[in-house]
Amino acid sequence: MGHSSQDPYLCWTTRLLGVISLLCACSTLAKSSEAHGSGIKGFRTRTYLKAIRGGSVLLQVIQEPEDPKIEEITWGVTSDSNSTYMLRLQNGKEDPLWFSLQGKYKQRVQVPSMSSLRINNLTSQDSGQYWALIMFQTGREIKAVFHLTVYDPVPLAQIWTTSASITPSWCNVTLECGAREAVEVLSVTWEVQGPHSEQEQRGAPGPPNPWTLALSLPLRQPNVSLTCVLSNPVDQKNATLQLLDLCSPDSHGEHPAVLMGGIRMGYVAVILILASGIRLWMMHEKMMEKRRSRN
Template identity: 70%
Template structure:
């Protein structure tokens, strides 16, 4: 009522016309839907579509071979049949579609390339669901199509980290983990290698049920070996690559050993300092107690 305060009759007349148009559209749908019972052929097809959040998707009806009959009218809706919402109607010869529902949600993001296509831009996760369309041809012939749309989030950057490194005089045993931080969808993880012999690839199969974990044993004499992790969902993928020579090199092993030995030395030094400080405090305490006992003896 707030929008009708300035021109009450004009506002309610506009609303009444919209309701009448909606009723006419529903009657047209019901009439065309019931026509196939009189012998007019009807086709129903289901199509699954996958798209990425922020991208666009085209809902397009592909005509059958030899189908060149002009479409007179098309309807587009959203939701399953039990909770279907009529979105818009497109009539041949009319430039702009006629909207009936969810106009605020879709109108600024919907483009109508032709009578049998609908494109939705700037997709969100909430756009996932079932869409349907119905085309009416001359003589009442119908084609109905249902589109099942799944909108996925973009895949975050892939990351590889070494969780375990064990180096012997001849071999480097590495356990790697791959993943994508902050991923909301369930992601697939696959591994690829470059420069790794086939027999070593077989030894490097994942040692756990987690496909994101890979264990590899590499001879130190084997140069230029790299592993690539690919993290993907049905519409997007990211990858990361690590050179095993950087992990397994003797220099890096020596560096890690030096750091470890330095940490051990620092720990020993800290323990020694704590012991020395404790001994000093104990000696000071004994000296103070001896002085107190001396004073008590003199007073007596």
């Protein structure tokens, strides 16, 4: 009788253990089936590439160690949601089989290996989405997608001095950086080079426009160089200006800008004096002519 009271408990425990074992087995089977299924269906990779117009770009397919041998690979281009087959390369054949787009790409495309495609002499029209469908000898398939953006080269940078003035202690300059050619996706940064003591600034660093820089530098040591850097994601150009040429007094103690202003004022004064002299001479001649007519 003592053991009969424990039989329901033992029976319930045994059934519970059996259910737990069954659930674990089902979970393991599901994970195994999922992993096997993903291997059959393959997967997709995405790569984002940036290149410069006139340069080249390499589209490299990602290979996995367990599937090292490619049976064939098909390359294509997607434009306006329409996919176009470009070429197909099969294992054992050196020359690719072209489907279309020969006129646009054939003279510029190289196939360094079964898993890569190189496009040379890039143009702005080459920006877009490329894809490769890879079939391995094991029957597995992978689709690789490449998003390519082709940028224009950055033109030569230039610095213009929009204003320059000198106070007894400070040199105030406003500079503008830019390029004569219009280029999209262009950013500008300023770099100041010189001893730390020379980089003192007074007031705000300038307007919020990044193309313009306003500085107030002490006259005691104006040997500071400013570099404007124009850049896009793949290229950059810079221009450098020595503030010594703008802020340093000349041998007579005058700033070049001040001297130029004085020379201009001198020319104006000479012209005014000459004009006044001519006017007085003409008035004198008229008076003399009137006197002669009366006599």
